[in-house]
Amino acid sequence: MRKWNTLCLLLLLLTVLTACGQAQGTEQETEQGTKENPGVAETETGAEAAADxxxxxxxxxxxxxxxxxxxxxxxxxxxxxxxxxxxxxxxxxxxxxxxxxxxxxxxxxxxxxxxxxxxxxxxxxxxxxxxxxxxxxxxxxxxxxxxxxxxxxxxxxxxxxxxxxxxxxxxxxxxxxxxxxxxxxxxxxxxxxxxxxxxxxxxxxxxxxxxxxxxxxxxxxxxxxxxxxxxxxxxxxxxxxxxxxxxxxxxxxxxxxxxxxxxxxxxxxxxxxxxxxxxxxxxxxxxxxxNCELPAAPAPVSAETAYEGLIQRYRQIVADPDGSSAETAGERCVLTAARDMREWDENPLTTLGYAVEDLSGDGVPELVIGFLPDHSILQYAVYTLVDEQPQVVFEDEKGSLGYLGNGSFHYVVSLTTGMGQGTVSLSQDGAQLLWEDFYFTLDDIFGGGAVAIYHNTTGSLDPAESELTDWTMEYFYAWEPEYENLPMIPFSAAD
The missing domain is CATH 2.160.20.10 (Single-stranded right-handed beta-helix, Pectin lyase-like)
Structure with missing residues (x-):
């Protein structure tokens, strides 16, 4: 009888445990089924549980x-x-x-x-x-x-x-x-x-x-x-x-x-x-x-070759100033200078020329057009190379440059009644001129009266953008910096 009671208890306990396991599994499934809303994690069963x-x-x-x-x-x-x-x-x-x-x-x-x-x-x-x-x-x-x-x-x-x-x-x-x-x-x-x-x-x-x-x-x-x-x-x-x-x-x-x-x-x-x-x-x-695809390195082009067209254009103007026309400010200045040389019984081909020099120090030579040092310090046009093509840096129908060395120039401009002068230098890439000092007057410099001389560092001719100085006209005229000769090549050598 005791053995029978023991067997019945074991069977009852097994039935209860099985029922509990089924109920727990049902509860887990129900809980998982509700975890589909945003912001609520899903829990997976199995030997390797996935991340929430x-x-x-x-x-x-x-x-x-x-x-x-x-x-x-x-x-x-x-x-x-x-x-x-x-x-x-x-x-x-x-x-x-x-x-x-x-x-x-x-x-x-x-x-x-x-x-x-x-x-x-x-x-x-x-x-x-x-x-x-x-x-x-x-x-x-x-x-x-x-x-x-x-x-x-x-x-x-x-x-x-x-x-x-x-x-x-x-x-x-x-x-x-x-x-x-x-x-x-x-x-x-x-x-x-x-x-x-x-x-x-x-x-x-x-x-x-x-x-x-x-x-x-x-x-x-x-x-x-x-x-x-x-x-x-x-x-x-x-x-x-x-x-x-x-x-x-x-x-x-x-x-x-x-x-x-x-x-x-x-x-x-x-x-x-x-x-x-x-x-x-x-x-x-x-x-x-x-095994990379790289752009082909461009074949190097000498500065003389890159500027060849410009040099020949200026040479044609200088060789025949009376029969030539000019299209740019630089060309017009050189044409006027060549005609003046003819009137003074000078040969424009030997008095005017060009220099190809790296003046900015960036490894790219600039082209300068103007007088040879034995005749004048005036330079009328400056070019540099951008993507191996000439680009204008300076040309001014009323102004000119004089080289000071180290990429700097003295600038002089003639105005309707007055005049201006200052110092400029080439930018690091040689593509533009940067102002250091500029002095100017808009008054009649030949009238004999007092003139107002202004100063700025932008090259502006507007007195409102400048400061009035105490300079006299005599002091203004006396400003003459020390020029440095450029190794100019006469146009006669470009035959």
């Missing part, structure tokens, strides 16, 4: 659900951090910096494994309207992933002083199929961000660099497009990067800036085009180009 997935549709929802290992799906639309209210900012989660939000920036801290992914239904734009706020910052977010997002400053191009994406002290961050656009000082600024991987991502219209890497190793940029940026790449510290299968085009300024001895960057299977200032591969000893 959250769907959001507004910027206010987004800032409340940031957390380590969270997988957040963003529905299409604009997520404008500049539009958040104070109440919405106060409700942000503990992994988002509210101070950054108040400036319109999205800064995530200590959220490793975070994934932000755009829903496939349409574009997802993370933007700010503040040019001094970084659009997004990841700090201590190892293994974070950004996928399919568009990030940028929604402001006028050129007025931004902040980055699009900052990555600080993170490892194994992935940026996939994203678009980072200017305005933005740097498309990506990464510091201590080893094994950063950026794939199939566009970066354009940034004002300082496409990406800046500092103490970041094993960075890989694969299948990207970098274009229309005002700077290219900034590398510093112990940094190593691979740019692979990427189009790099229509960017300005040199290829690399700020690089140190520990920097290494490899371009593999990349296409470069229309990057006029990047320099040649041999200019960058820290860069390696493997």
């Amino acid at each position: 997935t959250i769907t959001v549709s507004t910027v206010a929802e987004l800032i409340t659900v940031i957390a380590p290992d969270a997988h957040i799906i963003l529905k299409s639309g604009d997520y404008n951090f500049s539009k958040l209210t104070e109440e919405e900012i106060e409700s942000c989660g503990g992994y988002v910096n509210p101070d950054a939000l108040s400036w319109g920036g999205f800064s995530v801290y200590n959220a490793p494994g975070l994934t932000l992914e755009a829903e496939k239904s349409g574009p997802v734009r993370l933007i700010t309207e503040d040019g001094y706020a970084d659009v997004m910052t990841l700090t201590l977010c190892d293994g974070a992933t950004l996928k399919g997002l568009i990030l940028g400053h929604e402001i006028e191009k050129g007025v931004c002083d902040a980055d699009v994406l900052q990555i600080d002290t993170c490892e194994d961050v992935t940026v996939e199929e994203c678009v980072l656009f200017g305005c933005g000082a740097n498309g990506i600024w990464a510091e201590n961000a080893d094994r950063l991987t950026v794939t199939k991502t566009d970066i354009y219209e940034c004002t300082s660099s496409i990406f800046s890497l500092v103490d970041t190793g094993e960075a890989v940029f694969d299948g990207c497009r970098f274009y229309d940026n005002d700077g290219m790449f900034f590398l510093w510290g112990e940094t190593e990067a691979l740019v692979r299968d990427t189009e790099i085009f229509q960017n300005r300024n040199p290829l690399l800036e700020g690089y140190s001895e520990d920097v290494r960057i490899t371009f593999r299977d990349c296409t470069f085009r229309d990057d006029p200032d990047m320099g040649a591969p041999e200019d960058w000893p820290c860069a390696v180009f493997e």
Whole structure:
């Protein structure tokens, strides 16, 4: 009888345990079935539980659900951090910096494994309207992933002083199929961000660099497009990067800036085009180009050859001043000078000529047209080369130059009643004249009366834009700087 009672108790206990297990399973299924609303995580069963997935549709929802290992799906639309209210900012989660939000920036801290992914239904734009706020910052977010997002400053191009994406002290961050656009000082600024991987991502219209890497190793940029940026790449510290299968085009300024001895960057299977200032591969000893498509280096053109047409044009005018016509201010000045030489029984071909010299020090020779030093200090036209084509730097029907050395000239201009004179110098690229001092009077210098002499540093002939000096006309006339002879070649040698 005792054995029978014991058997009955065991059967009863087994029945109760089975019922409890079924009830618990039903309760879990019911709970899982309710977790489809935005902002509520789904829990999967099985040996390998997947990360929680959250769907959001507004910027206010987004800032409340940031957390380590969270997988957040963003529905299409604009997520404008500049539009958040104070109440919405106060409700942000503990992994988002509210101070950054108040400036319109999205800064995530200590959220490793975070994934932000755009829903496939349409574009997802993370933007700010503040040019001094970084659009997004990841700090201590190892293994974070950004996928399919568009990030940028929604402001006028050129007025931004902040980055699009900052990555600080993170490892194994992935940026996939994203678009980072200017305005933005740097498309990506990464510091201590080893094994950063950026794939199939566009970066354009940034004002300082496409990406800046500092103490970041094993960075890989694969299948990207970098274009229309005002700077290219900034590398510093112990940094190593691979740019692979990427189009790099229509960017300005040199290829690399700020690089140190520990920097290494490899371009593999990349296409470069229309990057006029990047320099040649041999200019960058820290860069390696493997199977890249590079623009062909233009055949060097000598300055004499580039200026040949101009030199011959001026020579024709000087050789036959009575039978020639002039089209430009420089040509008209030289034509008048050649006719004067004829009237004074001088040979214009031996008194007028040209010099081809690098006066600005930029490695590009300038062309100067005027008198040989034995006859006069006057120079009537100055040209430089831009893309190996002559470009006017100076020509003035009423004024002329006298060379002072070191790329500087004394300028004298004859006005209707008055006159002016000053000092100008060539810009670093030789493309323009920069004013140092300019003195002038609009009064009749031949009338014998007192004249008002003005000074400015712009070359303006407007007294309202100048200051009145205490100079007398005698002092004005006495200003005669020390001239330096240019190695002029007479036009007679251009036969």
